[in-house]
Amino acid sequence: MPTSDSAPPFSFELHTRLRDSPSLPEERVRENGGQFQARTGTITTPHGEIRTPAFIPVATQAAMKAVLPESMAAEGAQAMLANAYHLFLQPGDDVLDEAGGLGTFMNWPGPTFTDSGGFQVMSLGSGLGKVIDMSTVANPLGDTQMAPGQKRMARVDDDGVWFRSYLNGDLHRFTPEVSMRVQHNIGADIMFAFDELTTLHNTREYQEIALERTRKWALRCVAEHRRLTEQRAHKPYQALFGVIQGAQYEDLRRQACRDLSEMGFDGFGIGGALEKSQLGTIVRWCTEELPENTPKHLLGISEPDDIFTAIDNGVDTFDCVSPTRVARSSAVYSPTGRFNLTNIRFKRDFTPISDTCPCYTCTHYTRAYLRHLFKSKERNAATLASIHNERFVLDLVAGARAAMEAGDYFEYRDEFLGTYYGTFQPSV
Incomplete structure (x- = not known):
């Protein structure tokens, strides 16, 4: 216009x-x-x-x-x-x-x-x-x-x-x-x-x-x-x-x-x-x-x-607004689904939220540390969880775009959703 x-x-x-x-x-x-x-x-x-x-x-x-x-x-x-x-x-x-x-x-x-x-x-x-x-x-x-x-x-x-x-x-x-x-x-x-x-x-x-x-x-x-x-x-x-x-x-x-x-x-x-x-x-x-x-x-x-x-x-x-909104309550995305970092099982989990995620949070901090931040009500807990969640969604969509350009969009989509929701069956 x-x-x-x-x-x-x-x-x-x-x-x-x-x-x-x-x-x-x-x-x-x-x-x-x-x-x-x-x-x-x-x-x-x-x-x-x-x-x-x-x-x-x-x-x-x-x-x-x-x-x-x-x-x-x-x-x-x-x-x-x-x-x-x-x-x-x-x-x-x-x-x-x-x-x-x-x-x-x-x-x-x-x-x-x-x-x-x-x-x-x-x-x-x-x-x-x-x-x-x-x-x-x-x-x-x-x-x-x-x-x-x-x-x-x-x-x-x-x-x-x-x-x-x-x-x-x-x-x-x-x-x-x-x-x-x-x-x-x-x-x-x-x-x-x-x-x-x-x-x-x-x-x-x-x-x-x-x-x-x-x-x-x-x-x-x-x-x-x-x-x-x-x-x-x-x-x-x-x-x-x-x-x-x-x-x-x-x-x-x-x-x-x-x-x-x-x-x-x-x-x-x-x-x-x-x-x-x-x-x-x-x-x-x-x-x-x-x-x-x-x-x-x-x-x-x-x-x-x-x-x-x-x-x-x-x-x-x-x-x-969902990626940052849920992050503020400790919910984070991962390839195998969403989970809450405040869960007791992460108290001694010294791995990143996702070992395949290249975001700032995953390359610098562990689940145990993030859980500690949330339990201590530290403000940077929301910052670090939000950075990861936004990167997760950004990468998901960038991957879809690249897969469409490469001609294997359906393979990408099916594997991503199957893994995320627990229904993925790898082809033999």
Whole structure:
């Protein structure tokens, strides 16, 4: 969507497509419910390239919890994602603009993303306290009923959202135009259009209302983005991704893709309520409809099986807070599954978390020492565990990318998942 020849480039170059592989087994295509959409490529931004598929670590408030940006660069991170809502509240998007943008502010030289604040529309509003993960909801609470003990902090209307700050209770207004202005000030290379996120609790009727609201907001975001891009032509070009909603309904997802495809977005985010059992199917509906030459980002996944499902079905980038969140409670990833370092069996275990992991933590510290840090409530426990978990996911995705380029993606995927979940059977 660049509006002038002088704007720094944003582009996506497609390299390899899994479905073009001459050895793609027909039975795998049938098992996947359709053609595989997996591919490799390169996203070019004013602050560098992102080789895809890629995992994007989350630095919500322009900081990864317990981890320095320099550490993430050393472990292979290609880009970082921050939250526009949080940065709007603190320190203020005007501060980031004055500092030279998000990357300069947080001392991260590479590409950056910001989400729009759409998640907070739901999480502080009708979704407060409700199940918003990928689990199937047995007894949905509906569109207006709040979870027990929760008090709504956000209210949506057709023009935008009123919400109260979680910091001090102040009342604020977000509209598509405000979200665009905030994100332009923050200065990330890739921004997302303002959308209304729904949950698995919402009815089909409300999903339709929210989807139409998101469509109209997307049009307003595009218009404001173009205006601000021209006004701020002296700044590096910022790409705008539309966000696809529609929950678990195929007709709504496909319609959203068709509607947003006509608006001139630089790429697309796939968001909203996603049941784990339908993740691949829903993502495939979207990637089948969206323009092939645009990057697709899936918001909020990081478990190995979900990652491979997303890649299989055409996701180029994705983010999640889970690697650092679980690390802070001593949970770490390993090739044979996730475990907690505080377990008594690690008290005298002087081996690394994983003897095949090249991360800083595994090359310098033992399970016994890390357990000691957690039991002693030392802050660097979270730092070291987070470094390892982020490297684990980064390497998983880099391995998938390399395997696709080499032509042995399925062998890599099957061995990785089989070993991780304890079901791998080596071929004889």
